[in-house]
Amino acid sequence: MKALLLRDLRLAVRAGGGFGLALAFFLIVTMLVPFAVGSDSQTLARIAPGTLWLGALLACLLSLERLFALDYEDGSLDILATAPIPLEGAVIAKAAAHWLTTGLPLTLAAPVLGVLLHLPGPGYGVLMLGLALGTPALSMIGAFGAALTVGLKRGGLLLSLIVLPLYVPTLIFGADAASRAAMGQGASTPLLLLGAVTLGCLALLPFAAAAALRVNLR
Amino acid sequence: MSLWEYANPVKFMALSGRVLPWAWAIAALTLGTGLIWGFFFTGDADKFGSSVKVIYVHVPSALMAINAWFMMLVTSLIWLVRRHHVSALAAKAAAPVGVTMTLIALITGALWGQPTWGTWWAWDPRLTSFLILFLFYLGYMALWSALEDTDAAADLTSWLCIVGSVFAVLSRYAAKFWSQGMHQGTTLPVATGGRTISDIYFYPLVLAMVGFAALFVALVLLRTRSEINQRRTAALIARKRGAA
Numbered sequence: 001m002k003a004l005l006l007r008d009l010r011l012a013v014r015a016g017g018g019f020g021l022a023l024a025f026f027l028i029v030t031m032l033v034p035f036a037v038g039s040d041s042q043t044l045a046r047i048a049p050g051t052l053w054l055g056a057l058l059a060c061l062l063s064l065e066r067l068f069a070l071d072y073e074d075g076s077l078d079i080l081a082t083a084p085i086p087l088e089g090a091v092i093a094k095a096a097a098h099w100l101t102t103g104l105p106l107t108l109a110a111p112v113l114g115v116l117l118h119l120p121g122p123g124y125g126v127l128m129l130g131l132a133l134g135t136p137a138l139s140m141i142g143a144f145g146a147a148l149t150v151g152l153k154r155g156g157l158l159l160s161l162i163v164l165p166l167y168v169p170t171l172i173f174g175a176d177a178a179s180r181a182a183m184g185q186g187a188s189t190p191l192l193l194l195g196a197v198t199l200g201c202l203a204l205l206p207f208a209a210a211a212a213l214r215v216n217l218r
Numbered sequence: 219m220s221l222w223e224y225a226n227p228v229k230f231m232a233l234s235g236r237v238l239p240w241a242w243a244i245a246a247l248t249l250g251t252g253l254i255w256g257f258f259f260t261g262d263a264d265k266f267g268s269s270v271k272v273i274y275v276h277v278p279s280a281l282m283a284i285n286a287w288f289m290m291l292v293t294s295l296i297w298l299v300r301r302h303h304v305s306a307l308a309a310k311a312a313a314p315v316g317v318t319m320t321l322i323a324l325i326t327g328a329l330w331g332q333p334t335w336g337t338w339w340a341w342d343p344r345l346t347s348f349l350i351l352f353l354f355y356l357g358y359m360a361l362w363s364a365l366e367d368t369d370a371a372a373d374l375t376s377w378l379c380i381v382g383s384v385f386a387v388l389s390r391y392a393a394k395f396w397s398q399g400m401h402q403g404t405t406l407p408v409a410t411g412g413r414t415i416s417d418i419y420f421y422p423l424v425l426a427m428v429g430f431a432a433l434f435v436a437l438v439l440l441r442t443r444s445e446i447n448q449r450r451t452a453a454l455i456a457r458k459r460g461a462a
Contacts (some may be wrong), residue, residue, distance in 0.1 A: 144381060148361065148374050158360050162378065165353040166385045169392040176396060193395070197388070208381050215373040 001085055001093045008097035022059040022102040023109055029055040030113040041118040048117035049127060049178030055113070056106045056131055057138060057167055063102055064142040065159055067094060068150040068213065077150075081217050087210040092202075095136075095143040095209075103135030123182030130187075130194060134174040137198040140205045141166045147212040169197050225302035227446050234439045241436035249429030256422035272330040274423055278430035280323035283351065286316030286434065290358075291383045294376035304442065306372035307449075309379065310362055311441030315434055317355035324348055343393040344401040350389045354382045368449070 012019045033051050037043060071077040080090045110131055111124050119127065145163035149155030177190035224230045256274035290309045297306040327345065328338040339345065361378055365371035415423070 148378060149364075151370070152364055155364070158357075158364055161353075161360055162357040165350055165357060165389075166381070168350055169385065169388045172389075172392040172396045190395075193392075204384075205381070208377050212374055212377050215370050215377075218370065 001089050004080070004085075004090060004093040005097050008094055009100060012097065012101040019101050020105075022062050023105050025062055026055045026059040026106055026109060027113065029058060030116055033117065045118040045120055045182070048114060048119040049123055049182050050175045051117060052110050052113060052119070052127060053131075053134075053171055053175040053178060056103075056110065056135065057171055059106055060102050060135065060138045060142060061160055061163060063098065064146050064163065065149075065156045067098055067143055067146040069146070069155075072150045072216070077213070078217060081214065087213055088206040091143055091147070091206045091209045091213070095139045095206075098143065099136050099139040103131070103139055107131040107135060120182045120184075122184055123178055126181030126187045126191070127178040130174045130177045130191060133191065133194050133198055134170045137170045137194075137201040138167060140198075140201040140209075141170075144205045144209040144212065147209040147216070150213065151216040170194065173197060222300070222302070225300070225304055227304055230304045231443060231446060234443055238436060238439050238443075241432050241439060245429055245432035245436050247429075248425045248432060252422045252425030252427075252429050256419070256426060260418050260422060266334060269330055269333045270419065272326050273419065274426040276323060276326040276330060277423060278427040279319045279326065280348070281427060282430050282434045283316055283319035283323050283348070285431075286312050286319060286438075287351065287354070287379075287383065287386070289438075290316065290379050294379040297372055298376050298380075303372075303449075304446070306376070307445040308438060308442045309376070310372070311445055312438045313355055313359045313362070315437045315441070317352065317359065319430075319434070320348060320352045320355060324352065340401075341397055342401045343390070343397060346393045346397070347386075347390045350393075351386060354386055358382065 030051065033047070033055075034044060037047065068077060071080065081087055083090070107128055110127055111119075114124055114127060142163055145159050145166070148162060149159045152158065173190045173194040177187040177194060180187040180190065224233055253274055257271055260271070262268045262270065290312050293305045293309040293312070296302060297309065324345075327348075331340065332338050358375055358378055362371055362375050365374060
């Protein structure tokens with residue numbers, strides 16, 4: 001599992017791996033928002049938590065399609081399926097690699113982009129904490145969606161259609177935590193619920209994703 | 219004699235062929251009576267005016283929208299556990315009916331919301347959950363149509379249905395957490411047996427609900443039968459090609 005994780009990380013960081021694309025996309029979305037709604041700092045401060053969450057979520061979606069597709073095409077996925085580690089373990093390793101190359105950088109970049117959107121002071125800590133708690137769920141749900149659509153030639157659009165509705169609970173709790181904190185309220189309830197969603201996803205979805213992969217490898 | 223006998227397509231076709239006319243008849247009778255009774259022979263409600271009559275379409279369609287998804291969940295589980303093709307095809311057949319019911323509920327809700335709430339749409343938990351359910355249906359149907367191998371499609375859509383069900387419930391409670399509701403609570407709480415609707419509206423409403431349920435059964439049976447026929451035709455064509 002560790003070897004698989006390291007391999008995926010290396011592949012992602014190398015040229016053409018798509019690392020950094022998600023970050024650039026996140027920056028562009030954040031930059032486009034003031035153009036769309038106006039640069040009034042009060043308006044921006046109010047919508048900043050939700051916008052940052054939405055941007056992170058869409059950026060996560062970008063690299064999902066290649067999560068299993070490349071390995072499926074060149075046959076490495078077949079080797080993984082017959083490898084000594086269970087396919088569920090391989091799914092977790094791949095989702096973890098996806099998180100380390102998208103979710104984690106997005107979490108670290110969010111405060112910087114928060115400054116651009118005039119995010120109120122108390123919001124920063126909770127925004128980062130929420131993203132750190134919630135983005136693993138995004139990667140895991142995405143891995144399930146990618147496993148479903150891996151056999152399709154043009155699965156990208158379908159993948160978004162399937163995955164985005166599944167992101168709703170994570171987005172609700174994450175954005176709510178950040179905006180509560182930005183308004184100076186306690187945010188522990190949505191944060192706890194967000195953590196619960198993530199833990200549930202991590203515990204159950206590898207099985208569903210592995211089952212979908214087995215169907216596609218049949 | 220067990221229920222699983224009807225997993226055999228031949229037996230299923232025989233039984234569904236016999237049930238289908240009855241389902242159509244019950245649907246036509248109850249829906250016709252319920253809607254005519256409701257639309258023309260019940261008075262306008264205080265505060266609602268004539269708009270109350272939307273209830274005879276709105277409530278039954280919303281009920282069937284959720285039950286259709288539930289039926290898909292059950293048939294998907296049966297397919298994954300017992301590999302009965304009829305079950306998978308029934309799930310496939312129910313999705314377009316379910317999505318139509320969801321759409322009817324959403325549209326009649328908007329038509330009802332405009333005169334009573336003064337808005338077509340509000341980000342109320344119930345409305346939001348239905349919109350999410352609508353998207354789940356779309357994703358499910360898109361996945362079915364995108365996959366060519368039918369067995370793989372049945373497997374993958376079943377998994378999507380199971381995961382989607384969990385997330386649909388989760389979204390429902392997340393939406394409740396996220397915003398306060400404008401939509402009234404249920405008028406027919408099954409758990410307590412009480413009801414907060416006058417008998418004048420209640421009886422035609424029940425008829426309309428039975429009618430929608432029968433209509434759903436009839437449509438799903440019809441669609442499942444045509445799916446089975448389609449598969450048989452495809453098998454016959456394949457056999458003929460193999461022989462020639």
